[in-house]
Amino acid sequence: MKLMHLQRTMARAVMQPLTSSERMQRRAPDGSPMKRYASRFIKPNDRLTSFERLEIYNRQYWFRVLSALGEDFSGLRAVLGQRRFDEMSKAYLIANPSRSFTMRNLGSKMELWLRKNPKWAGKNQALALDIVRLEWAEVEAFDGKTEAALQAEDIASAAGAAGGKWKLKLQPYVRLLSFSYPVDDLLLEVRKEDADTDFASNTFTERRKRKRVRAMAKLKPAQIFLAVHRIDNSVYFRRLEREDFSILTGLQQGKTIGAAVESAMRKNALPSEEWPGKVQTCFQTWAALGWFCRPQKKSAAG
């Protein structure tokens, strides 16, 4: 068997989902009995059949990828419930096997996939999408690039000299998101409960799960705006006012400071006399958080 053919044959079996009792399926990907499929390329030994030897890799694969996905989406698991989340994860990974050398990227398509497959979240689809977006933003904010931060005085002098036509860039690790639910509070609560559960008895855990399900059901929609960012390389969520979100989004889209503020003013009903003070305070705060960096100069060729 040529190397490529052998590797394709084995990978298809290794990546085929396990049964509900977490064993290798009796049928191979090509429909033949798995015993026959495995024995075509794997030798048995005095203790294990070809099937059993292949099964070790099949189980390792699924335990590994499901565990990695579960770590990245503990909030989604809380929204869907453990059993549904497990089933959904398998379906997701069948549709989206890893195409990266790092498992860090395993959940990169979760939002898009969940949007196309609403049956998994059912009536909680909007909440599920919100929490997935937040959890993926957290992954990206965790290891996003940092560039040299601009101080408030640098921004004030440069912006003043340029008459508001100066552009500012947000740090690559800052993610700006709007949500239909207060998912930041929800995720922090889930994480707290998960940490506490490590020390809890089974009965206590079951009670917690029921409490969590009730909490999800009661969660009321409320539009919020968030920046997912880092302080001292730890990831934080910061609530933003609607106007702040508009300005920052404008800057992230490449608008000048003046254009970003004007656009925000048009979209938001804040009295015009309140804008100068608000803008000054906001920019000072964001600069203190280290969110701004110098935009890259365009080359002469454009």
Added chain:
Amino acid sequence: MAANRFNGFTDLGIGIGLRAPHYHHILTRKPVVDWFEIISENFMIDGGRPLQILDQILEQYKVVQHGVSMYFGSAEKLNREHLRRLKELVKRTKTPWLSDHLCWGSVDGRYTHDLLPMPYTFEAAKITAQKVREVQDFLEIPIAVENVSSYAEYHDSEMAEWEFLNEVVERADCGILLDVNNIYVSSQNHNFNPFDYVNSVPAHRVAQIHIAGHSKYRKYILDTHDHPVIDPVWKLYERAVQRAGHTATLLEWDDSIPSFQEVHDEALKANKFLSATVLAETA
């Protein structure tokens, strides 16, 4: 003998794997450790805490990179994005050599994130060696390939595992990261004498040695890196350093990780065997 062209002519001593539960201890207590091995993929990122920690470690310690997803043995082409990011990290760490596994794990662009065993064929040896050479040329540092633990063997194999290893390293002209725990695990799973393996490896190519613990099940042994090193593995280690000399040695402990001190103490048990090699060389 142990400082050779496959480990950048270094003689690093005994190291341990750099793992997150130990970060605080290492950065605050600054324990004396000969060197740390990092999993390259954990640091092939754009920024954030992992790189901040790495930079702090690099200020104090020697660091060697060990990868888990180059998949020298995959029949498909090398992942250029992987190589680009790896080279950036190599520049950052100034690792004297770089290791990854003699295995495959991806096909048609899909990754299993596992270390799958090779068929020991001449075709596979040729393809694997070619890829090792490409990586070595691109990264411009010595490469050492590590033997993996395996749980399956193929009908297609034309030679023993150690013969395949020798075939690859000779064709690629690269080093070996000899994992004596993996040799032990595979020997139990496939019924061969692990000393035949250790005695067959070209000692002059051994850049580094791995030691670790594993888990024993009823019908097979799994390489879990969650226990101390057992005596039969220390005996293999002893034989390996008798042949290869005072070689950079690293203890892997990746699951159920105990305190830093416990891991380091376990690693330092290797001193007994390394000291004997020094005595033998000076006698």
